[in-house]
Amino acid sequence: MKKLIVLCLLIIGGSNAIAQQVFTLDSCRNMAINNNKQIRIANEKIKAAGYEKKSAFANYLPGFDAVGGYMYNSKEISLLSDKQKEQLSNAGTNTLAPIMQQIIAQHPELGPQLQQLGAGIINSVNGAGQSLVNALRTNTTNMFGGAITLTQPIYMGGKIRAYNQITKYAEELAKTQKSTAVKDLVFQTDEIYWQVVSLVYKKKLAESYADLLDSLYQNVEAMIAEGVATQSDGLTVAVKQNEAQITLTKVSDGLSLSKMLLAQICGLPINMPYTLADEIEELHEENLPTPTNSINMDEVYANRSEIQSLTLATEIYKQKQKVALSAMLPNLALTGSYMFSNPNVFNSFEKRVDGFFNVGVMLKIPVFHWGKDFYKVKAAKTERNIALLNLEEAKEKIELQVNQATFKVNEANKKLIMTRKNMEKAEENLRNAQIGFEEGVLTTDNVLEAQTAWLQAQSEKIDAEIDVRLCEVYLSKAMGLMK
Numbered sequence: 001m002k003k004l005i006v007l008c009l010l011i012i013g014g015s016n017a018i019a020q021q022v023f024t025l026d027s028c029r030n031m032a033i034n035n036n037k038q039i040r041i042a043n044e045k046i047k048a049a050g051y052e053k054k055s056a057f058a059n060y061l062p063g064f065d066a067v068g069g070y071m072y073n074s075k076e077i078s079l080l081s082d083k084q085k086e087q088l089s090n091a092g093t094n095t096l097a098p099i100m101q102q103i104i105a106q107h108p109e110l111g112p113q114l115q116q117l118g119a120g121i122i123n124s125v126n127g128a129g130q131s132l133v134n135a136l137r138t139n140t141t142n143m144f145g146g147a148i149t150l151t152q153p154i155y156m157g158g159k160i161r162a163y164n165q166i167t168k169y170a171e172e173l174a175k176t177q178k179s180t181a182v183k184d185l186v187f188q189t190d191e192i193y194w195q196v197v198s199l200v201y202k203k204k205l206a207e208s209y210a211d212l213l214d215s216l217y218q219n220v221e222a223m224i225a226e227g228v229a230t231q232s233d234g235l236t237v238a239v240k241q242n243e244a245q246i247t248l249t250k251v252s253d254g255l256s257l258s259k260m261l262l263a264q265i266c267g268l269p270i271n272m273p274y275t276l277a278d279e280i281e282e283l284h285e286e287n288l289p290t291p292t293n294s295i296n297m298d299e300v301y302a303n304r305s306e307i308q309s310l311t312l313a314t315e316i317y318k319q320k321q322k323v324a325l326s327a328m329l330p331n332l333a334l335t336g337s338y339m340f341s342n343p344n345v346f347n348s349f350e351k352r353v354d355g356f357f358n359v360g361v362m363l364k365i366p367v368f369h370w371g372k373d374f375y376k377v378k379a380a381k382t383e384r385n386i387a388l389l390n391l392e393e394a395k396e397k398i399e400l401q402v403n404q405a406t407f408k409v410n411e412a413n414k415k416l417i418m419t420r421k422n423m424e425k426a427e428e429n430l431r432n433a434q435i436g437f438e439e440g441v442l443t444t445d446n447v448l449e450a451q452t453a454w455l456q457a458q459s460e461k462i463d464a465e466i467d468v469r470l471c472e473v474y475l476s477k478a479m480g481l482m483k
Helices: 002-019 025-035 037-060 082-089 091-106 108-135 159-226 231-266 297-303 305-326 372-438 444-478
Strands: 063-072 142-155 331-342 354-364
Touching: 025 159, 025 231, 037 159, 082 091, 082 108, 091 108, 159 231, 159 305, 159 444, 231 444, 297 372, 305 372, 372 444
Parallel strands: none
Antiparallel strands: 063 142, 142 331, 331 354
């Protein structure tokens, strides 16, 4: 039983710890970055670009290749015809036998000796002819062959260097694209974060407004019982109570959905209870951002990852133009190989592996292709011009964004100061209305009007406070200072 009680206490304590977990804006940003799939994809793209860069560098180095093969031939390649083979195999019989017969015919007494001697000579000549036939066999029924080759580029029209530059810029481009994705994600997280904070304040405001109406309704009911107020006054307040409850329900539902969205972005369980640090902090006047009116746009361009990406894209198109131009230039390469075969031709088709080395230089000079490569160079130059125009257009848009963001920050600061002054007046008006109502000088309608004005002033103040924070985020993103 003691163990069960301790376990229950630990579970309750853990649940309370989770329920009371507080997240700051920075922690939400970090969780969003660590759990975002697109950021992970961007990291993989950086790795892929790095591998492409290493692959392009290998083009500077010599390449080694090995090739081998086997072939079965149904017929053997022959250097002699069948007639030549027969003549060589029977060379003694065909040449010496008639001569010996003529001698025997003229000198019969020498017949036995010549026949014995001639038979040996004829067999020796026939054997020599057959040996020559056997020596000239190619043994090409089963053939093995192969080669090991080396190719070292010497001059390829500049395409190897251009490819290396392209892969270098591509890797940097992947990094800047990741930086852009991170900043966009941080910007989205900040928007949802401050939206949640705004709805938290709106919910507290709706609850406060509902409490005011509840207190007013109790006072009106008491006054109705004493006969100093009418049932119409009570119904008017009751209608306002219902409207306040409906507003509170809408704000609560909106807050729940916004918290779910923020949890999803941060990679948290959707229904996990949590609190944001800025729910209990207020924006004081000394915390108001005061952007300078003089902005160095060159520094802004240097900080904006979009400009860096477009600049890199421009450089990539410049290198692609060089690649297109290389097709019009000579290509020079050093080649070397070791070739071997079995049977080999170096010792009368001997049935064993043998080979030879060779070294050479290969030169390719484009002569005439009907202007195909020339037009490719023109097309690559046009693509580079397009990239330059996109870069200029992006700079113009960024300059407009910075000016607009600066204007909005100044406007939001002024609006916040005015809403705070209006809030002070609305609170004073509500206090006077409540005192006048208690003393019987003012009616229920006067109190309701004061409460409505107070609610509107509070709501505008909350919107202005959140707007100041969001405008600060917009300006930071526009200037490329968001981290």
